[in-house]
Amino acid sequence: MKIKTNIAFFFLTCSVGSFAQNKISPKDTEVWEPVPEIVSVNEKGIPSDAIILLSDKVNEFVNHQGEPIAWTYEDGIMTVAPRKKGEPKNKNVYTKQKFGDCQLHLEFRTPIDNEGVAQRNGNSGVFLQTLYEIQVLNSHKNVTYSNGQLGAIYKQSIPMANPAKPMGEWQTYDIVFTAPVWEGNKVVKKASMTAFINGVLVQNHFELGGPTTFVGKPKYAAKDHGKKPLMLQEHNNYVSYRNIWIREL
């Protein structure tokens, strides 16, 4: 017991001794600037510095030509339906504003009366910078390839879990996106994504090999450079969205 006490005393004197000798202080490692900005959150959970993209009063989406969307918009809910005969093939919707690094929140719902299977069941997608898709799909009792199910970074990263709720229920998506960093026409830091579905982590800072593609391997190209609109995909299925907000980082 006495030996133990002596050893403890030895180390205590040593550490106090070197502490005094080097004149270091806990204050040396305190950083006071910059001071983080105050962000308050309202009763709906929306941060005070968020840009509202979709609510019962605001709809910041347009079609690919900057014209009104071919989706319905009622009571704050935007819904895309399968294409009717003669309808244009591109019914994707885009934000008027362009974004780079961001925190994004949205809510989506796949309908109960959706009879398709695999990739034809509530398929849509959240495309950061118009190029990088994280999948929206009914993945409750609907099997498809793992890197194409709900929460997948399409054909690049399988989600870490499947927190999908049954069809007809509202679900949440929270995404942190970091845009690629370019030096001239070369990517020196890849794009990355972190995402939660219904509060469950599905992607943890995954680094993308390039824009998500249906066919072939991903690859960055010079034309991908810079901020671009957020896009929601039309995939010839019913899907609804509500409560979309974004924070620029």
Ligand code: MG
């Ligand atoms: Mg999709």
